[in-house]
Amino acid sequence: MKGPLFYSKILLFGEYGIIRDSKGLSIPYNFYNGALKGADVLDEASANSNQSLKRFVSYLENLQEEQPDLVTFDLATLKKDVDNGMYFDSSIPQGYGVGSSGALVAAIYDKYANNKITVLENLTREKLLTLKTIFSQMESFFHGKSSGLDPLNSYLSIPILINSKDNIEATGIPTQSFDGKGAVFLLDSGIVGETAPMVNIFMENLKDKGFRAMLKNQFVKYTDACVENFLGGDIKSLFSNTKKLSKVVLNNFKPMIPEQFHGIWQQGIDTNDYYLKLCGSGGGGYILGFTQDLEKAKQTLKDYKLEVVYQF
Ligand SMILES: Nc1ncnc2c1ncn2[C@@H]1O[C@H](COP(=O)(O)OP(=O)(O)OP(=O)(O)O)[C@@H](O)[C@H]1O
Numbered sequence: 001m002k003g004p005l006f007y008s009k010i011l012l013f014g015e016y017g018i019i020r021d022s023k024g025l026s027i028p029y030n031f032y033n034g035a036l037k038g039a040d041v042l043d044e045a046s047a048n049s050n051q052s053l054k055r056f057v058s059y060l061e062n063l064q065e066e067q068p069d070l071v072t073f074d075l076a077t078l079k080k081d082v083d084n085g086m087y088f089d090s091s092i093p094q095g096y097g098v099g100s101s102g103a104l105v106a107a108i109y110d111k112y113a114n115n116k117i118t119v120l121e122n123l124t125r126e127k128l129l130t131l132k133t134i135f136s137q138m139e140s141f142f143h144g145k146s147s148g149l150d151p152l153n154s155y156l157s158i159p160i161l162i163n164s165k166d167n168i169e170a171t172g173i174p175t176q177s178f179d180g181k182g183a184v185f186l187l188d189s190g191i192v193g194e195t196a197p198m199v200n201i202f203m204e205n206l207k208d209k210g211f212r213a214m215l216k217n218q219f220v221k222y223t224d225a226c227v228e229n230f231l232g233g234d235i236k237s238l239f240s241n242t243k244k245l246s247k248v249v250l251n252n253f254k255p256m257i258p259e260q261f262h263g264i265w266q267q268g269i270d271t272n273d274y275y276l277k278l279c280g281s282g283g284g285g286y287i288l289g290f291t292q293d294l295e296k297a298k299q300t301l302k303d304y305k306l307e308v309v310y311q312f
């Protein structure tokens with residue numbers, strides 16, 4: 001047996017801000033994917049995945065007992081499949097900010113949830129919020145508090161615009177221009193990050209009045225502007241605001257940027273060859289880059305692995 005594919009995602013803008021009601025924009029990233037698969041004999045990676053699924057099943061059992069009105073699953077079949085060696089066969093790197101646990105949650109919901117909301121029906125704002133709430137509860141198993149956005153993105157396979165916490169919508173993004181020079185790229189930090197400790201640092205920082213003011217007057221302001229510029233196709237303003245965002249992040253989110261990247265982060269701002277920002281919670285995994293001249297950025301960053309995810 002092999003189930004349908006579920007894709008990774010990229011939160012282009014909105015990391016941390018969406019916890020404080022900024023806008024956010026999340027797009028599917030089809031380069032990586034995963035699917036539930038059955039096997040009689042498991043190699044080490046699939047055996048690990050199978051063990052992880054076993055623990056997840058116990059969690060879902062609890063969840064369903066505690067919140068039967070939220071979601072229920074065909075637990076008998078799910079348990080039988082996991083006992084028979086089912087695992088999540090996935091190329092999505094873990095702890096890289098591209099939603100490996102989100103894709104897994106989406107795949108389990110798709111296959112085992114009772115009365116599920118399907119992608120084929122008319123997805124009203126209400127249904128989207130219900131799905132997000134279910135996914136948030138399911139994904140919390142993997143990294144503490146989850147907004148549910150990653151699984152939602154993976155499940156629907158369409159860009160999602162977050163206007164505020166309770167106001168999300170499916171959206172379209174401007175079509176890519178493959179002969180353009182501008183690009184959004186991922187830069188591999190080579191370090192595995194962890195979401196929960198980074199979010200804890202952020203929550204701790206929020207106790208500081210100065211940090212809250214910076215967040216509101218700069219970080220959220222530039223994040224919101226970037227989302228609007230990106231969706232509106234205003235590339236000139238987009239780069240201007242991404243530069244401001246890049247600076248604010250370097251000055252105020254240092255723990256989320258691995259130390260050895262502080263130098264090239266600043267270099268991008270100084271040369272205007274590219275601007276770096278966090279990809280998800282940071283602390284390792286991928287770093288997101290924006291450039292108006294991909295060849296130039298590649299040249300300056302020749303010691304690093306870049307993956308292009310969108311072209312202007
Ligand atoms: N193929 C898989 N099989 C089983 N469990 C998996 C698989 N892929 C991911 N997971 C689970 O998801 C966890 C990683 O989720 P985590 O939320 O920490 O990172 P992420 O989803 O890759 O990144 P982010 O949430 O920042 O986008 C793993 O520790 C594991 O429990």
Ligand SMILES: C[C@@](O)(CCO)CC(=O)[O-]
Pocket residue numbers: 011014015016017018019097145146147148195199279280281
């Ligand atoms: C850091 C964060 O804002 C995004 C992580 O992808 C956490 C969240 O909103 O779930």
